[in-house]
Amino acid sequence: MDNQCKICPRKCNIDRSTSKGFCGVDNKIHIVRAALHHWEEPCISGSHGSGTIFFCGCNLKCVYCQNIEISRCQNNGAEISEDRLAQICYELKEKGAHNINLVTPTHYLPQIKNVLSEIKNHIGIPIVYNCGGYELSDSLNTLDGLIDIYLTDIKYMDNALAKKYSLADNYFSIAVNALSEMIRQTGNPTFDKDGLMQKGVIVRHLVLPSHRKDSIEILKYLKTNYGTDKFILSLMSQFTPNNNLNGFPEINRKITSFEYKSVTDCAYALGFTNAYIQEKSSAATEYTPPFDLTGV
Numbered sequence: 001m002d003n004q005c006k007i008c009p010r011k012c013n014i015d016r017s018t019s020k021g022f023c024g025v026d027n028k029i030h031i032v033r034a035a036l037h038h039w040e041e042p043c044i045s046g047s048h049g050s051g052t053i054f055f056c057g058c059n060l061k062c063v064y065c066q067n068i069e070i071s072r073c074q075n076n077g078a079e080i081s082e083d084r085l086a087q088i089c090y091e092l093k094e095k096g097a098h099n100i101n102l103v104t105p106t107h108y109l110p111q112i113k114n115v116l117s118e119i120k121n122h123i124g125i126p127i128v129y130n131c132g133g134y135e136l137s138d139s140l141n142t143l144d145g146l147i148d149i150y151l152t153d154i155k156y157m158d159n160a161l162a163k164k165y166s167l168a169d170n171y172f173s174i175a176v177n178a179l180s181e182m183i184r185q186t187g188n189p190t191f192d193k194d195g196l197m198q199k200g201v202i203v204r205h206l207v208l209p210s211h212r213k214d215s216i217e218i219l220k221y222l223k224t225n226y227g228t229d230k231f232i233l234s235l236m237s238q239f240t241p242n243n244n245l246n247g248f249p250e251i252n253r254k255i256t257s258f259e260y261k262s263v264t265d266c267a268y269a270l271g272f273t274n275a276y277i278q279e280k281s282s283a284a285t286e287y288t289p290p291f292d293l294t295g296v
């Protein structure tokens with residue numbers, strides 16, 4: 001690992017063998033769960049489940065995070081070696097996983113690259129990089145050929161919202177630069193005969209209370225700059241207030257049907273006909289598994 005960590009846009013420039021950066025983790029791999037997961041998009045979860053590996057730490061600090069326990073390292077999971085991570089990938093495949101799904105992997109990129117370099121030609125199922133979108137395209141470039149599917153967020157267009165809710169500077173330009181690199185690597189989405197994604201990019205967007213107009217601007221930008229066939233759009237309605245939102249009254253509630261419909265109507269009008277549009281009734285808690293070292 002780089003002795004002065006610059007893996008992500010935070011560019012903390014610290015030595016992670018002796019200190020921790022914004023993401024909250026040292027230079028060891030920390031995970032909290034490795035198990036089949038059925039709550040990703042249908043082309044990822046399929047009938048058997050996605051082989052999800054949940055990593056500790058995060059390079060964003062979203063105030064509304066549903067996984068604060070692990071993103072803020074309150075639960076620091078177990079420290080594992082690169083060999084054990086490779087072994088876990090094979091174990092998930094044995095259990096029937098349709099893919100290996102690396103959840104919040106950004107700050108472990110060098111170790112993940114080492115592991116994937118060893119297993120990529122042998123494991124025989126797609127590798128999914130599941131991230132918050134705040135990625136350096138130069139760092140992603142080092143994964144070229146190792147990742148089959150990018151599952152990325154585009155959370156905000158308005159950088160003031162990104163700063164306010166995720167403590168992230170220049171989020172939008174960084175996230176779309178990363179998106180371009182992801183699309184360059186994977187090409188347009190491809191699927192097997194059962195509809196399971198084999199290559200491509202899924203862009204997730206969680207609609208926030210009071211900010212539907214930002215969502216609509218994101219959709220318009222994506223349509224203008226990428227068209228509708230270079231990635232699969234996944235719109236999510238599951239925003240659920242946590243206990244961290246007292247200083248943010250405008251988002252301290254669920255989204256309304258009007259808010260969500262105005263965004264989904266826009267997606268359809270722009271031609272995102274292959275999009276995943278989450279049901280407004282979906283609850284966030286059912287997507288969050290226990291972080292209890294299962295499979296670690």
Ligand code: SF4
Binds near residue numbers: 011012021059
């Ligand atoms: S990966 Fe972590 S330590 Fe490295 S630049 Fe990003 S936030 Fe900082």
